[in-house]
Amino acid sequence: MKHVKRYHSQQLVAGGKRLLVEGPIEPERLASLRFDEGLKAFRVPEEQHKALVEIAALPEGRIIVAREEDLVLGYVTFLYPDPLERWSQAQLPDLLELGAIEVSQAVRGGGVAKTMLQVAFADDAMEDYIVITTEYYWHWDLKGTGLDVWQYRKVMEKVMGSVGMVWMATDDPEICSHPANCLMARIGRRVPPESIAAFDAMRFQNRYFY
Numbered sequence: 001m002k003h004v005k006r007y008h009s010q011q012l013v014a015g016g017k018r019l020l021v022e023g024p025i026e027p028e029r030l031a032s033l034r035f036d037e038g039l040k041a042f043r044v045p046e047e048q049h050k051a052l053v054e055i056a057a058l059p060e061g062r063i064i065v066a067r068e069e070d071l072v073l074g075y076v077t078f079l080y081p082d083p084l085e086r087w088s089q090a091q092l093p094d095l096l097e098l099g100a101i102e103v104s105q106a107v108r109g110g111g112v113a114k115t116m117l118q119v120a121f122a123d124d125a126m127e128d129y130i131v132i133t134t135e136y137y138w139h140w141d142l143k144g145t146g147l148d149v150w151q152y153r154k155v156m157e158k159v160m161g162s163v164g165m166v167w168m169a170t171d172d173p174e175i176c177s178h179p180a181n182c183l184m185a186r187i188g189r190r191v192p193p194e195s196i197a198a199f200d201a202m203r204f205q206n207r208y209f210y
């Protein structure tokens with residue numbers, strides 16, 4: 001499958017800062033930007049910056065950033081699912097995982113996450129993919145936001161729902177291990193029925209027949 005990446009951008013003001021939301025961004029360009037100290041939800045900022053540059057260089061990888069001049073204050077990643085996760089079993093060339101979305105404290109609650117997703121899905125190429133996100137409450141910044149798991153789950157539903165990602169049932173044990181965890185997905189308009197069937201088969205693997 002040829003991974004077409006068409007650049008889009010949008011401006012917004014959040015937390016009093018004028019931001020440019022743009023991408024998919026080239027790895028060299030991303031490497032030349034600075035990464036805000038507040039982007040520490042998943043790794044220390046410099047390590048996360050490096051990891052994002054690597055993802056941007058992958059044939060299927062897509063990174064959208066929100067930046068104030070050369071300072072990155074938010075990002076979202078799309079890439080193939082981790083080979084250790086069930087979502088990679090069928091090796092679907094048209095299934096991408098929204099791996100991480102993060103916005104720095106200073107500009108949270110200002111629509112940055114929703115705008116980054118709008119920019120990501122402004123590329124018509126996204127209609128060729130099933131995009132999934134696995135939401136585990138232990139990845140959420142409960143401490144930093146002061147939200148409880150259900151309030152946070154609501155925020156994630158709003159963020160993901162803003163681009164048509166919807167909750168989908170699965171018997172994946174990690175997702176089922178806590179009721180606030182969930183699988184969300186968006187199936188692009190041009191995804192063929194065979195890919196959807198293969199995705200459905202990956203969602204349910206513990207069916208019993210009587």
Ligand SMILES: CC(C)(COP(=O)(O)OP(=O)(O)OC[C@H]1O[C@@H](n2cnc3c(N)ncnc32)[C@H](O)[C@@H]1OP(=O)(O)O)[C@@H](O)C(=O)NCCC(=O)NCCS
Nearest residue numbers: 041100101102103108109110111112113114140141155158
């Ligand atoms: C989750 C996260 C990405 C949201 O980013 P954000 O830029 O603040 O989100 P937005 O401003 O686009 O808000 C989306 C919606 O959630 C609401 N929201 C966001 N933060 C909220 C909060 N702390 N309390 C209540 N509502 C909140 C917004 O009001 C908005 O609602 P609306 O659609 O009704 O207008 C951000 O909090 C973050 O980086 N968290 C740490 C990393 C993380 O948990 N990532 C998710 C797992 S990969």
